[in-house]
Amino acid sequence: MTTTTHNITTIGIIGAGQMGGGIAQIAAVAGFETTIFDAFPGAIDKCKALRGKLFGRAVEKGRMTQADADAATGRLAYSESLDSLSGSDIIIEAVVEDVAVKKELFAKAGALLGEGGILASNTSSISITDLATAVADVRGGMADRFIGMHFFNPVPVMKLVEVIKGLATSDETTARTIALAEAMGKVPVPANDRPGFVSNRVLMPLINEAFYAWMEGVAEPEHIDEIMKLGCAHPMGPLRLADFIGLDTCVHIMDVMADGLNNDRYRACPLLKQLVIAGRLGDKTGRGVFDYSKK
Helix, strand or coil, X not given: CCCCCCCCCXXXXXXXXXXXXXXXXXXXXXXXXXXXXXXXXXXXXXXXHHXXXXXXXXXXXXXXXXXXXXXXXHCEEEECCHHHXXXXXXXXXXXXXXXXXXXXXXXXXXXXXXXXXXXXXXXXXXXXXXXXXXXXXHHHCCHHHEEEEEECCCCCCCCEEEEEECCCCCHHHHHHHHHHXXXXXXXXXXXCCXXXXXXXXXXXXXXXXXXXXXXXXXXXXXXXXXXXXXXXXXXXXXXXXXHHHCHHHHXXXXXXXXXXXXXXXXXXXXXXXXXXXXXXXXXHHCECCCECCCC
């Protein structure tokens, strides 16, 4: 893979949740001045506290020196105002998988970018070409500087970044994004702009089929996961992984793929939908396929 200079020194992050906070963390560790924005009440305080905890744990386990942790912490700024991202060389969005929400944010963020800046989305399934229409009229059009940068959870651990070109994304933007991902210690791999890209296009049908196997009585959930771990060398069974991702997120991604590919074979299993309706969303609610309330 050809590498070029990214010419990026300042990074803005929209969203202080699990993904946004993780992206900001690795950016700061890699030496980038990074600002995290989130207007949701309490999100910034929670993100800041978690970063402190994670840096402290890394120092305790010898993965970082105290000096490096302090330096990374000093490169992180937190804000509840989107204007704080003004002048950023790249703004990376990591909010809820909702097209309307993302487009509204991008229309505002585009006007804040520094000269020649890049807009990137951490979406796991939504069309980059579609999202780029939000900035079609910003500064005379910015679709050539719009790209997908799909990180994986947990961001500090997972090496992969899917880099997705939209229809109008320039080769220069792609090259700079790939170089940036490498500078952040990641392995960027290109994928075309199709629903679900590569990772979820392959993963979600696997997870869905595991739910069908459970619904049809082929095996119990723990046995389905054990068979996939021992028989296919998966580090985590598909049903446990679904809980980790969030069952509502899984359903949403499957709906995006089914609509985008015009194929109902990607629709979520009825049992999976039923769990979501019941509020059993996985780790984040304490119960999904499995019960985590006692942990």
